[in-house]
Every structure is written in C-alpha cells, then in structure tokens.
C-alpha cells in the first residue's frame with residue numbers, strides 16, 4: 252500500500268471500498284432500496300435460478316441501481332421456476348415467473364428502472380414467501 | 383466478480399471467541415469451499431454485537447438474518463439450507479422472551495430498537511482488522527477534515543460546542559480539557575488513552591477496541607492535532623490480549639496507509655501511537671496513578687493539582703481521555719457539534735454505552751441516548767428480570783456507585799440525575815438485582831473489591847474500608863447492633879472526605895446507598911437476626927415441619943452432609959450443628975415440608 256497523501260486521495264479510496272461494503276450498508280434498511288428475492292430451493296436451482304441471481308447482482312451493479320439481492324426458499328410456484336420477487340421502495344411485492352436472463356433484463360429495464368409492469372407476473376395469493 | 387453476494391458476520395468479541403467463534407469460522411470456510419461458494423460468500427469476524435446473552439452470534443447479509451447461540455455443528459445446516467437454498471434455519475433464530483415471537487431480523491428486536499449507536503457504530507459491522515472497511519464508513523475523514531479545513535482551535539471548539547463529557551467516570555467536558563492542555567506552553571505534549579477498564583463486569587472499552595480500534599486511533603490523532611502533541615499512548619491491561627492484538631494491527635495498518643506517521647495527509651502534522659501495558663490494578667485507571675505506572679513508578683495516585691493537562695507524563699502536559707470518549711470524536715467532527723448536542727439531555731449530550739449484567743434477561747452491551755430511563759434500559763432493552771422474579775435494585779457506576787430502588791426506575795439517565803439519586807454514571811457498568819439479592823451482602827461484596835484494590839497510601843481508605851467491611855461482615859453474621867449501622871454511616875463519611883483519590887472518595891457509596899434505600903433490610907439483620915432475601919447463611923435456618931413431612935426420604939437422600947435423619951414414613955429431622963445451609967432439601971422436597979427462617 253502506498254501512503255495516502257491527501258484528503259482527496261482518502262476520498263478516492265473510500266469510494267473504491269464503498270462498493271464492496273454496499274451490500275452490508277444497504278441491508279441495514281432494505282426497504283429503502285429495490286429488493287430482489289430469487290427463489291432458490293432445489294427446483295429453482297435445477298431450473299437455473301443461480302444464473303438468474305448472478306445476473307441480477309451483476310447487472311444491477313453495472314447499471315448503478317441500489318438494490319439488495321437475496322435468495323429465498325421455494326415460493327410454491329415450481330411450475331414457473333425460476334421465480335423472482337421484486338419489491339420497489341414503498342410498493343407491494345410483485346412475483347415474476349420463468350425468469351431467465353432475457354426476462355431478467357426486461358425486469359430490470361422496464362419494471363425496476365421505469366416502474367412499468369411487464370408480462371409474466373404471478374398473482375400473489377400468499378402471505379410472504381418467507382413463511 | 384470481486385463483489386460478494388453474501389456476507390457472513392461472526393461476532394469476534396472476547397465473549398463469543400471464548401465460546402466457539404473460531405471453530406465456527408473454520409466450519410464456514412470448510413463448507414463454503416465444499417460447495418464452491420468462495421467467490422460468492424465472504425466470511426469475516428466483526429466486533430461485539432452487544433447481544434452477549436445469546437452468543438455466539440452470526441449475522442447473514444443482505445438478508446439481515448440474526449442467528450443466536452450458534453454452535454459449530456450448526457454450520458453445515460446454515461450453509462446447506464440458508465446459503466445455498468435461501469431457507470433460514472428457524473431453530474437458530476431469536477425468540478422474544480416475552481411474546482415468544484420468532485424474529486429473524488435484528489432491527490426488529492426490542493434489544494436494538496431503542497439503541498442509538500455512535501461509539502459502537504462500527505462494532506459488529508466492520509472487520510476490525512481491515513482498515514479499508516473503516517475508511518468506507520467515513521474513517522479518517524474527520525482527521526482529514528481537521529487537518530485541511532480547521533485550525534486546532536476551531537477543532538477544539540467543535541468538541542466544546544458538542545457538549546461531549548468524559549465517559550471514564552468523571553464526566554469532565556472533553557473540549558474544555560483539550561483547550562486547557564492546548565494552552566499550556568511546552569516543547570512536548572502527550573495524548574493518553576485510558577483503556578484500563580477494571581470495574582467488575584464492565585467491558586465497554588474493551589469491546590470498542592476489539593470491534594473498532596481505528597475510531598480510537600483517529601480520535602487520538604485529532605486530539606494530538608488540537609493540543610499540539612505528536613505522541614499518543616494507550617494504557618491498556620495486559621489481560622486483554624484480543625484488544626491489544628487488534629489495536630496493534632490497526633496501528634500498523636494506519637502507519638502503512640500514512641494515517642499515522644509524519645506529514646499525515648500532506649499536512650504539517652506528525653503523530654505516532656505506542657502501547658503501554660498495565661498489570662490490572664483498579665487504581666491504575668485513576669489518571670495520576672496511570673501516568674506514574676507508565677513512567678515505571680508505583681501506580682499510586684498523587685494530589686491534583688497539578689492536573690495532567692499541566693504536568694502529566696514525564697511532567698509534560700498530557701491529555702487523558704477514556705476509550706469511549708475518543709470513539710465519539712470522529713462522528714462529532716463529521717456530523718457537527720449541533721447534530722451531537724441534539725441527542726441527550728440538557729447537560730449530558732450524546733449517548734452512553736452500558737454493560738448490562740446481573741439478573742437480567744439480555745446480558746450484553748448497549749448504547750442509549752442520555753435521558754433514556756432506567757426502566758427502558760432494564761425492561762425494553764434488557765428484556766426484564768430473569769425467571770420472572772421481582773426487580774429489587776440496579777447498581778450503576780461500578781464498585782463505587784450506588785444501588786437504586788424501583789422508585790428511581792423512571793429517572794432519565796444522565797450525569798446529574800444519577801448523582802442526585804445517590805449513585806453515579808461511572809464508566810457504564812449496570813448490574814441488576816432481584817428479590818433474592820441481600821443488599822447488605824451486595825455492599826459487602828463491593829467493599830471487598832475496593833478493599834483489595836486500594837493502593838494503601840491513605841489511612842482512611844486502607845484502614846477505614848477494612849473496618850467498614852468488618853462491620854458489614856458482623857451484620858451478615860447476625861451479630862450487628864443498631865449502633866453498628868450508625869458507625870457505618872459516620873465512618874463512610876469520614877472515608878469519603880479524607881481520601882486522596884476517587885477510589886477512596888467513592889468506596890463507601892454502596893454502603894451509604896444501601897443503608898439509605900434498604901434500611902429495613904439492615905434492621906432485619908440486626909434486630910431480628912433475619913436475612914429477608916435468605917442469602918446470609920449464618921442467619922438462615924432450615925427446619926422440617928413435622929405435620930407436613932410424610933417421610934418420603936428425598937431430603938435425607940440428597941443432603942450432602944448427612945444432616946437429615948429419620949425413618950421412612952415418619953417425619954424427618956435436621957441436625958442444625960451439621961447443616962451447611964445449602965438449601966438442597968428445600969429445593970427437593972415435593973410437599974413443602976421444609977421451611978427457611
């Protein structure tokens with residue numbers, strides 16, 4: 252490590268390391284951010300939920316959207332795996348089915364960034380997916 | 383991809399390390415590599431989460447899942463279920479003791495709801511051995527700001543305006559102390575951090591050093607800039623190895639990053655920090671004794687003035703502050719004096735860290751705004767009294783504080799209120815007592831501590847406390863008289879008035895406050911020869927009620943000394959000369975045939 256020589260150097264380092272700490276900072280108050288929960292039970296993993304999740308994490312980071320991406324257990328819509336629940340700040344949760352990479356891209360561009368609904372929403376008749 | 387999708391935070395405080403946290407971390411690493419998750423999941427130690435009652439504690443982010451009482455054998459399940467499949471392991475989640483509700487996210491726990499974390503802001507959040515994590519949370523930004531934007535005088539004024547007072551016990555205004563030290567002319571000055579923390583049961587300062595050492599280092603440098611010192615010394619007990627190790631790592635990293643050393647951040651300011659080790663004598667926490675100990679002399683207090691600010695270490699102006707006091711400084715600079723002074727009461731600003739202990743459900747480390755009531759701390763945060771027992775008293779201020787009754791539960795906690803209630807803030811120990819505690823024995827316990835720790839320099843402290851102890855002992859033996867209670871009061875006042883240092887001046891406080899608040903208990907001991915709480919063994923007598931005892935022989939079989947005799951199906955009998963008053967028979971008897979008097 253070369254020495255930090257000025258306050259502006261220090262600020263630069265801070266910005267660099269902040270991205271690594273963002274996950275921790277954001278998870279303290281997730282309701283202020285976009286929350287994406289990917290169903291990752293056995294059925295979800297089998298149908299590619301892991302890639303979907305990885306895509307969400309990387310793409311949201313790339314597009315500089317402050318989001319908390321977590322995984323949850325089986326949502327009970329095994330026919331439509333991979334399923335993804337998205338909660339925009341202050342909005343009701345919305346669940347999407349069959350989320351592959353293309354669908355994920357659409358969700359990010361249209362729903363998360365513009366707030367417009369896209370096809371593939373599963374009507375919610377459950378309490379919360381954590382139950 | 384360098385960014386992890388999941389962070390697993392393991393409490394690495396002394397308490398949790400003593401349980402299993404090292405093994406837990408190894409298990410995590412093992413299973414995470416087994417499932418090929420190394421690039422996705424980061425596992426790290428943080429400082430104390432404060433919720434020591436249920437340690438070891440693990441937090442999984444970003445889900446914010448809070449696992450309690452985790453054992454190494456649980457890790458496989460956590461990795462397989464939660465990390466791989468997103469299903470939190472329910473049996474390890476926290477259950478609210480009163481409602482029985484299972485709570486997975488820490489911000490929903492009553493324990494955390496009423497807390498505001500300033501001094502503990504990074505404890506349990508960052509890896510204390512990684513300076514970059516500290517920097518990401520505005521670390522060293524305050525130092526940078528002072529060096530480039532404020533003069534030493536301006537910086538000192540910010541601390542003065544904030545209203546911050548010393549957290550080491552005395553409550554002296556911190557900014558004023560800095561100003562006094564700054565104004566003394568000298569070729570050499572010192573900044574000293576008092577990390578001696580020796581109150582029984584207290585671990586506030588140790589936890590800050592273990593969980594966020596850089597906050598103290600940064601603050602010491604800021605203090606050095608203000609008073610014109612280029613050297614900082616941390617006086618720490620050799621018996622705190624983890625805190626020492628973390629502090630050493632942090633100092634080394636700060637030097638490597640150029641945040642300690644010469645020309646810090648390009649400014650004309652040099653600062654270095656060294657450690658000095660204490661042998662663990664309580665009196666060495668007193669600032670003059672501490673300085674003598676650092677000089678290699680006997681750790682005995684000397685008369686003030688001269689105050690250390692004028693003539694301290696090596697007879698040079700020395701600014702001594704407590705660990706927690708320092709931990710507040712960077713936040714005050716970053717957020718401003720006005721922000722800080724909005725928190726708290728009229729004369730006591732900011733927050734205070736307390737170590738909750740005793741007969742309380744949530745033993746642990748908490749930080750609350752000044753002005754929070756004792757009731758909120760004990761019932762809302764502390765979760766109430768253990769085993770549904772009745773609250774009796776709370777002891778604040780460590781061995782030299784006082785015991786407060788339930789009449790004081792609604793007292794807002796601040797320096798003045800605690801003093802006028804007959805106790806004091808002290809450094810932040812808070813011990814809760816229930817109906818089973820005998821207040822005379824409690825006073826005796828604390829006196830025994832101060833007696834051992836007195837340096838022996840002054841007669842009133844050395845001999846007076848010994849006499850106090852003997853009288854209390856007499857009372858607990860049932861041999862005390864009414865005259866003895868008066869003697870306790872008079873002697874206490876003399877010791878307080880004539881001792882040199884704070885130890886002697888405050889040592890009789892537990893005696894005086896228990897007499898003031900629980901005089902009836904003292905009277906029961908001397909007049910009726912009874913200990914209402916049933917704690918004073920000499921005063922307790924176990925008897926078997928002849929007409930209730932049906933001769934089941936259970937007590938006979940359980941008495942460890944064979945004091946019980948009797949034939950099967952006939953009433954039993956206790957031989958008082960053999961009985962050691964262990965109470966086993968009383969606990970075992972299913973027919974309530976045994977009485978305690």
Ligand SMILES: Cc1cc2nc3c(=O)[nH]c(=O)nc-3n(C[C@H](O)[C@H](O)[C@H](O)COP(=O)(O)O)c2cc1C
Nearest residue numbers: 548549550576578579667668669703704707884885
């Ligand atoms: C017997 C005795 C023990 C003390 N122990 C400590 C201690 O462990 N830690 C501490 O910071 N201050 C302790 N103090 C208070 C110090 O003398 C001093 O007031 C304090 O370190 C100043 O820092 P502050 O203004 O930041 O509180 C003790 C005082 C006495 C009389």
Ligand code: SF4
Nearest residue numbers: 837839840843883886
């Ligand atoms: S009051 Fe007690 S501890 Fe303090 S200097 Fe005197 S003898 Fe030593």
Ligand code: SF4
Nearest residue numbers: 941961962964965967
């Ligand atoms: S109190 Fe203990 S020692 Fe005494 S009789 Fe009962 S069991 Fe035996």
